[in-house]
Amino acid sequence: MEQLGWRRAVKVAVDRAAAVGGLVALAPVCAAVAAGVWATMGRPVLFTQPRVGYKGRIFKVFKFRTMTDARDARGALLPDEARLHPFGDFLRRTSLDELPQFINLLRGDVSLVGPRPLLVRYIPRYTAEQMRRHDVLPGITGQAQVNGRNALSWEEKFSHDVWYVDHWSLALDAKILFKTVSVVLRRDGIGAGASATVFAQEFMGSPAAG
Numbered sequence: 001m002e003q004l005g006w007r008r009a010v011k012v013a014v015d016r017a018a019a020v021g022g023l024v025a026l027a028p029v030c031a032a033v034a035a036g037v038w039a040t041m042g043r044p045v046l047f048t049q050p051r052v053g054y055k056g057r058i059f060k061v062f063k064f065r066t067m068t069d070a071r072d073a074r075g076a077l078l079p080d081e082a083r084l085h086p087f088g089d090f091l092r093r094t095s096l097d098e099l100p101q102f103i104n105l106l107r108g109d110v111s112l113v114g115p116r117p118l119l120v121r122y123i124p125r126y127t128a129e130q131m132r133r134h135d136v137l138p139g140i141t142g143q144a145q146v147n148g149r150n151a152l153s154w155e156e157k158f159s160h161d162v163w164y165v166d167h168w169s170l171a172l173d174a175k176i177l178f179k180t181v182s183v184v185l186r187r188d189g190i191g192a193g194a195s196a197t198v199f200a201q202e203f204m205g206s207p208a209a210g
Helices: 005-025 027-041 086-094 101-107 120-125 128-135 154-167 170-186
Strands: 046-052 058-064 111-113 139-141
Touching (some): 005 027, 005 111, 027 058
Parallel strands (some): 111 139
Antiparallel strands (some): 046 058
């Protein structure tokens, strides 16, 4: 469902208000987390990475850094599991690493609710149906995040994403935001098996894509 008209205007207004309010109210928390990252992992404090947004537009996502730059004897980066710092693991499990995304929210790169923005290299691997997840703004939280999070398979995540596109409403956004608070507090679906991060399990395409 296209996010158009007065409903889109309300969604955008809520996003901007949440971004400003969040950045102001959470400034002390962000400062404390930034100091913790600096003290445990050094600089840079923020992690940035190109992601795919609305209608395929590429933007740079902001998060607090959670991994070190540890490398093997050949100079290659170690696997994510080996580079995930204990403090970074704490940030992920409490979702504090996501706080800098209020900057993306203020810039209009993302909405509070929508499919999570994923890596640019995944674009040619999507099926036509999965590509529809880009028909709405990506979100800080979303339908997949409150229905299993990292415990879901890629196909299950994309199914939730497309379902959200087809059923989007302001009421659904409010429901997802309410459920997000519960999910974060209970830390549901944080881990994806032995993987340190959802991106540790590369999306190589669905069987239907081949």
